[in-house]
Amino acid sequence: MLLIEGTPPVDISALRSANPEHWMRAAAIRALTLDAVHAANSGHSGMPMGMADVATVLFEKHLKFDAAAPKWPDRDRFILSAGHGSMLIYSLLYLTGYEQVTLEELRNFRQWGARTAGHPENFLLDAVETTTGPLGQGISNAVGFAMAEELQRAEFGRKIVDHFTYVIAGDGCLMEGVSQEAITLAGRQKLGHLIVFWDNNNITIDGEVGLADSTDQVMRFKSAGWHVQEIDGHDPAAIDAAITAARASAKPSMIACKTHIxxxxxxxxxxxxxxxxxxxxxLxxxxxxxxxxxxxxxxxxxxxAQWEEIGRRGASERAAWEDRLAALSERKRAEFERRYALEVPRKLSAVIRALKKQVSESAPKVATRKSSEMVLEVVNPVMGETVGGSADLSGSNNTKTADLGVFDVDNRKGRYIHWGIREHGMAAAMNGMALHGGIRPYGGTFMAFTDYARPAMRLAALMKIPSVFVMTHDSIGLGEDGPTHQPVEHLAISRATPNTMVFRPCDTVETAEAWELALGAKTTPSVLSLTRQNLPTLRSEHKTRNLTAxxxxxxxxxxxxxxxxxxIATxxxxxxxxxxxxxLEADGIGTRVVSMPCMELFAEQDEAYRRRVLPAGPVRVGVEAAMRQGWDRWLLGERGREAKAGFVGMSGFGASAPAEVLYEKFGITAEAVAAEVKRLLG
Amino acid sequence: MLLIEGTPPVDISALRSANPEHWMRAAAIRALTLDAVHAANSGHSGMPMGMADVATVLFEKHLKFDAAAPKWPDRDRFILSAGHGSMLIYSLLYLTGYEQVTLEELRNFRQWGARTAGHPENFLLDAVETTTGPLGQGISNAVGFAMAEELQRAEFGRKIVDHFTYVIAGDGCLMEGVSQEAITLAGRQKLGHLIVFWDNNNITIDGEVGLADSTDQVMRFKSAGWHVQEIDGHDPAAIDAAITAARASAKPSMIACKTHIxxxxxxxxxxxxxxxxxxxxxLxxxxxxxxxxxxxxxxxxxxxAQWEEIGRRGASERAAWEDRLAALSERKRAEFERRYALEVPRKLSAVIRALKKQVSESAPKVATRKSSEMVLEVVNPVMGETVGGSADLSGSNNTKTADLGVFDVDNRKGRYIHWGIREHGMAAAMNGMALHGGIRPYGGTFMAFTDYARPAMRLAALMKIPSVFVMTHDSIGLGEDGPTHQPVEHLAISRATPNTMVFRPCDTVETAEAWELALGAKTTPSVLSLTRQNLPTLRSEHKTRNLTAxxxxxxxxxxxxxxxxxxIATxxxxxxxxxxxxxLEADGIGTRVVSMPCMELFAEQDEAYRRRVLPAGPVRVGVEAAMRQGWDRWLLGERGREAKAGFVGMSGFGASAPAEVLYEKFGITAEAVAAEVKRLLG
Structure with a gap:
């Protein structure tokens, strides 16, 4: 083993001569990286050049994949958490013969329309498992990938599901706090099929790592229960041996690879x-x-040719797997395939309709977080792919239903995750589960803590994956916990985010409809904004149709x-x-009430429908215990000039007091709404 | 030492008889907690009851404070990071005789108008150093407190500044990722005056900690370079000895306190x-x-009476400190007091005006991130209280100026912080610096990573502190890095947040004006949204007045x-x-251009001014390379019915390509704006 410590010079010729064939395969990555960054005149060269040896050994000797079938469900997952080093993965995909990454794509690195974007984007390339770039996300997604694999292995058996999740993470990924959430969760859950390579190159943008950090990463990972090895990241034999040892460990593994950027x-x-x-x-x-x-x-x-052979290495294994899948019972195979296709089961709409009928008759007065639990109680038994959880607020978020079981080392079939106090890690791992395929994750926290989960929530939207974020305690209605826990701007935040459906249902019927839409989505994440406080059932008249749609x-x-x-209210x-x-009606003022559980879906309706719901003429008052931002389109009219308008809601942070007192003090009352209408009518 | 392991029963009578006087002082906290939570019928009882012994010993034997002077600058800081246990601090403040916490306040715990809010709020009680509640924030603020103390000790000397920052953190704080950012930063910077008590009670809301976490916290803190001790958190002698040892250590200290919730x-x-x-x-x-x-x-x-004596314990020390302050040179004392009063120096407006004059004449074509650096180059020399930094993007955020020096173990006077890849920890520590007093922190990252810093940015607004967040690369104008790095919704996010000024200057003149306003603010944080790409100087006519105001x-x-x-553009x-x-003018269409660098300040102007700038009648087109949300108020008119309006901006995520290509492809061009005007004019 060539141990290279400290700064240059490195004896490259010794490296070359020690493993000449390996060297040239790895050099192909380095050369393509230099060429593409030169052509683009932008990008990150150093990381792919530093990690080329590790990636070469991984792809050559360990990674289970077939370049001809990037979506093979039982492939190993390869996640480039240090996404700025995107030329590493683009080079590998080109070299091994993935159809989508042509030489032309490499030449167009970082250009308009190219699949070879600045950072790897899952929606541009089939073989990119997850969009990375914002540091710490990939390694945190990876925990969800590994959990998804455990869940499905437990359910479908080793013959159908048995693969590893490999991650390349840099110093940046490990400095980001979310990585700690991911690492400790993986350690607690003993995710033995998760293997992380740390690109230990001692360099960040501002200079040497020591400028800002002196963490003993080996000790840190050990404190979280990981299997840890330290190797020279340019020694192919050492890399190979370390991967073999990591695969054999029952714990998640971190391989610290000393490299030269x-x-x-x-x-x-x-x-x-x-x-x-x-x-x-x-160059x-x-x-x-x-x-x-x-x-x-x-x-x-x-x-x-050598690389292309590596790209075909998994073909026979995949063929064997296809045979095993075909040998499953028809029912089981169909179920497996349905889940990966993100098709909802036929039973779903039936159980939703039955629940709507039942509650529209019984008219319960419950919090919508409780409504959500009622929905999940009927959904989870018919959708084996749902995996629920909460960031240590299970009883408050009402995300746990009777039959799920708790996911744990000795119960890999458990479909409920105790995520711990890790909102960000939860959201990122949920994304990983969804990206892995076969799982529909939902997870809960208080809506104010959207802030913590936000980087991963944005990525769910960008990546077009249908994660469901169950955000309870969604206004000053949570009461005494006060303004730190009371969202006022968080509806606006999620609504401002592209490709996100924000549902704020008014009762159990709308909650059921929102869940039906969230579970039916294939390319859009959902935010469910749910109350702590009880609400009456307002949709007492039973309707078969999903009006929330x-x-x-x-x-x-x-x-x-x-x-x-x-x-207009939510x-x-x-x-x-x-x-x-x-x-108002009692005072002779004819008044329409529009329930608006999802602004994004309303915006998608045709103009005729929108005008029917919101005709020009009458004064309009919006009512929502939140900031006005995002409402003006509906209040003032999409073109302006439509209506005189007002808003009854919040204009600043909340306060600590019982909920009913807060509504009174902040003036969000029926009296205030009626008064605003009268003021506008003049 | 009574070592209590595992679950009940605990021999309380043995605890009582071992230290009867201590026991009753601590029991006062426990009894008041039970009474207040009972009266409020809500709150968190267990944590104050578990940590009462630690808090009692800390306040009795170590904490430097004077209940009569909660804002004494050289007091030790006590931060209850586990803010849900707010009755711990309220009990302590009442018992030791702080004027603001009366018995009446305890009786009104969690009620409207009370200072004793559900979670401790810095703006309600002078002795609450920071608002806590969102877990992980307090311990991360504390790193900023400890840095602020080091900076000022280096500048003003030990006779004026020499105090500790004590933190009580729970399992939740330590599970949150931001705590890792804080812990590793504190370890790297050897913040010896920072002491964290970990309330090791093995319980979270969902159950035992082991349900979600199995981290060896002792090893974890050691991996970050901390001094670590483990004690029985109900043994006063052990607590006392541990604090003494922690104070003596040159490293930050963590004391793991085994307690019974x-x-x-x-x-x-x-x-x-x-x-x-x-x-x-x-009860x-x-x-x-x-x-x-x-x-x-x-x-x-x-x-x-015993507790009130504890509350007076620091009075003589404070008097001696006042004498030492008075003995400083007039200049030095005035400078110290000016900084704590958040008064800007007289020179500030002069250097800003001079810069504006210079650039309005030389009309440089630079990115506003560079403009910001030009401003900081003239500001930092006249404001010794500014402390800059970046989350590993110093060269990109342009936050480092020539004279600051780098804060480090051997250069505590350095006013530039290499925060590392820790956006959240940076923002939280910046808040801590601002809360400590005497420091004006600013810190930079890419604007898209507002997402990471967001929980702390919200708290800056809630806590009414003037942290300045320098967010560069503020649109698709950053180019090739692609949609993960291109903010589109982040202006809307910050604008939706109450008490936040969002500045998006169009050139160096407006950038200088924005900085002047951000530095002049005493109770409002600012977000500076700055470009990567070069912009012309548009305010070529020199104006003395700050028009951005x-x-x-x-x-x-x-x-x-x-x-x-x-x-209307930004x-x-x-x-x-x-x-x-x-x-448009060439086509005979008379056109006004309104620059709108700060919507929040425009909203604060009187109606006459707003109407003068945006008179009813002409069609309006907003232009911003971001989502429309937040614009309709200005486009459609505050009351509606004012104008036909359009918007040229983004309606989804960006893409990876050179900036000029992206502006063209996404249709944010002068041609598109002119066409929209013509369309609206019909």
């Missing part, structure tokens, strides 16, 4: 090496050091021709709007 | 004990076990009587609006 380049071992290395002379010099004779983007045929609808109307006001404030309507 | 109550050692213990019989039984004879809120006079203003106008369109899109105006 930008190996062989003038910028080696410097923070400059982290960025775009574009100088042509230095040529590095290639010369490697013994690389190919021109730009030119990989000698023998080396390409239209985003907003007329819940109660004025007599024909007498409509002078429209109240969630807990629909009850207030209904009370205000009663008072 | 809800000690002595029927719910002891259970997750039920974490919440509100309100059963009257169990009476617990008091009987304690030997507590007082009725509700009744503290026997001798015990109260009005939030929006007319940058260019149509000829009198010919105004048919108003373009930041990098003001240039585009100006080009669109030129094209």
């Amino acid at each position: 930008a190996l062989g380049h003038a910028a080696q071992d410097t923070s400059k090496g982290h960025g775009a290395l574009t100088d042509p002379e230095q 040529a010099a590095a290639k010369a050091v490697y013994g690389w004779t190919g021109g730009p983007f030119d990989v000698p045929a023998d080396i390409k 239209q985003g907003a609808y007329v819940l109660a109307d004025a007599e024909a021709g007498k409509r002078r006001a429209i109240l 969630g807990s404030e629909v009850e207030i709007a209904m009370a205000a309507r009663a008072a | 809800a000690l002595g109550h029927a719910a002891q050692d259970t997750s039920k004990g974490h919440g509100a213990l309100t059963d009257p019989e169990q 009476a039984a617990a008091k009987a076990v304690y030997g507590w004879t007082g009725g509700p809120f009744d503290v026997p006079a001798d015990i109260k 009005q939030g929006a203003y007319v940058l260019a106008d149509a000829e009198a009587g010919k105004r048919r369109a108003i373009l 930041g990098s899109e003001v240039e585009i609006a100006m080009a669109a105006r030129a094209a």
Whole structure:
């Protein structure tokens, strides 16, 4: 083993001669990285150049994959958590012969329309398991991938599910707090099929790691219950042996790989090496050091052939797997395939309709977090792919149903996760589960802690995966815990995020409808905004149709021709709007109430429907115990000039007091709504 | 030392008889906690009951404080990171005689208008150093407190600044990822005056800690370079000795305190004990076990007297400190006091004006992140209280100026912090610095990573502290890094947050004005949204007045009587609006351009000014490379019915490509703006 410590020079020729064939395969990654970054005149060269040896050994000797079938469900997952080093994965995909990554794609690295984006995007390339770039996300997604594998292995058996999740993480990933949440969770759950390579290159953008951090990472991972090894990240034999040992361990494994960022380049071992290395002379010099004779983007045929053989290495294993899948019972195979296709079972709409019928008749007065539990009690038994959980608020988020069982080392079939006080790690791991396939994750916390989960919630939207975030205690209605726990801007935050459905149901019927939509989504995450406090059932008239699917609808109307006001409300404030309507009607002011459980879906309706629900003319008052931002489109009219409008809600942070006192003091009452209508009517 | 392991029963009588006086002082905290939670019928009883012994010893023997002077600058700081246990601090403040916490306040725990809110709020009680409740924030603030102390000790000397920061953290704080950022940073910086008590009670809301976590916390803290001790948290002698040892250590210290949550109550050692213990019989039984004879809120006079003496313990030390402060040179004392009063130096406006004059003449074409650096280059030399930094993007955020020096173990006067890849920890520690007093922190990252810093950014707004978040690369204008790094919803997110000023300057002049406002703020944090790409100087005409202070203003106008369109733009899109105006004017369409660098400040202007800037009539087009949310108020008119309006911006996530290509592809161009105006004019 060649142990390389400290700063350059590194004896590259010794590395070359020690393992000449390996060297040239790895050099192909380094050369393509240099060429692509040079062509783009931007990007990150150093990381792929530093980790090329590790990646080469992994792909050559261990990673179970078939370049011809990037979506093979039982493939090993490879996650580049240090996503800025995207040329590492693009090089590997090109070299091993993935159809989507052509030479043309490499030439167009970081250009408009290319699949080879600045950071790896799961929606651009089938073989990119998850979008990485924001540091710490990949390693945290990976915990969800590994949990999903455990769950499915327990359910479908080793013959169908038995694979590893490999991660390359950098110093940045390990400095981000979310990595601690991920690491400790993986250690607690003994996720033995999770293997993390730490690219221990001692360099960050600002300089040496020591500038900002002096953590003993080996001790840190051990404190979380991991199996840890330290190796020279440029020694193929050491890399191979470490992976073999990691696979044999029943614990999650971290392999600390001592590497040289930008190996062989003038910028080696410097923070400059982290960025775009574009100088042509230095580029040529590095290639010369490697013994690389190919021109730009030119990989000698023998080396390409070696890589393509690696890309076909898993083909027979995949064929055998296909046979095993085909040998499953028809029922089991169909179930497996249904889950991966994100198709809901036929029974779903039936159980939702039955629940709606039942509650529209019994008209329970419950919190919508409880409504959500009632829905989950009927959904979870018919959807074996749901996996629930909470960030240590199980009893408050009402996310745990009777039959799920708790996921644990000795109960891998358990479908409920005690995520601990790790909102961010939870959301990121949920994304990982969804990305793995075969799982529909939902997880709960207080809505104010959207803030903690936010980086992963955004990525769910960007990655087009249907994670469901169950956010309870969704307003000042949570009461005494006070303003730190009372969301006021969090509806606006989620609504501002592209490709996110924000549901704020007003009762059990709408909650059931929201869940049906969230579970039916294939490419959009959902946020369920649910109350702590009890609400009446307002949809007492049973309807088969999912009205929430239209985003907003007329819940109660004025007599024909007498409509002078429209109240638009969501969630807990629909009850207030209904009370205000009663008072206004009693005063002879014809009033419509529009329930608007999902602004995003309403925006998608055709204009005719939107105008029918919100006709120009009557004054409009929005009612929501939150900031006004995001409401003006509906209040002022999409083109302006439509209506005189007002808003009854919050204009600042909440306070600590019982919920009913807060509603009174902050002026979110039926009286205030009625008064605002009268003021607008003049 | 009484080592108590495992679950009940605990021999309370042995604890009582071992240290009878200590026991009764601690029992006062336990009894008041039970009474207040009972009266409120909500709250968290178990943590104050578990940590009463630790807090009693700390306040009695170590904490430097004077109950008569909660804002004494050289007091030790006491931070209850596990803020749900708020009755611990309220009991201590009442018992030691702080004026603001009366018996009446304890009786009104968690009620409207009380200072004794559900979670401790810094803006309600002088002695609450920081708002805690969202877990992990307090311990992360504490790192900033300890850094602030080091900085000021280095500058003003030990006679003026020499105090400790003590933290009580629970399992929840330590599970949150941000705690890892805080812990590793404190270890790297060897913050020897930081001492953390871990309330090691093995209980979270969902059950035993082991349900979700199995971290060896002792090893974890050691891996980060901390001094670590393990003690019985109910043994006063052990607590005392551990604090003494911690104070003597040059490293930050963690004292793992094995405690029993809800000690002595029927719910002891259970997750039920974490919440509100309100059963009257169990309450009476617990008091009987304690030997507590007082009725509700009744503290026997001798015990109260002992506590009040503790509250006066620091009075003479404070008097001596006042003498030492008075003995400083007039200049030095005035400087110390100015900084704590958050007064800007007189020179500030002069250097800002000079810079504005210079750049309005030289008209540089630079990115506003560079403009920000130009401002900081003139500000930092005249404001010794500024402390800058970046989360490993120093060269990109342009936050480092020539004269700051780098804060480090051997350079405590350094005013630039290499925060590492820790956006959340950075923001939380910045808040801690601001709360400590005497420091004006600013810190940078990419604007998309607002997501990571968000929980602390919200708390800055809630806590009313003027942290300045320097968010560069603020749109698709960052180019090739792609959608993970391109903010589109983050302006909306910060604008939705109460008490936050979001500045998006269009050139160096506005950047200078934004900085002047951010530094002048005493109770409001600021977000500076700055470009990666170069922008022209648009405010070429030198103006002495700070126009940004009005939030929006007319940058260019149509000829009198010919105004048919108003373009409203921010930041990098003001240039585009100006080009669109030129094209429209050439087509005979009189066009006004309004630059709107700060919506919040514009909203605060009187109606007459707002109407002057945005008169009803002309069509309006907003231009911002971001989501529309938050714009409709200005586009559609505050009351509706004001204008036909359009918006040129983003409607989804960005993409990876060079910036100019992205602006073209996403249609944010002068041509698109002009076309939208013409469409609206019909």
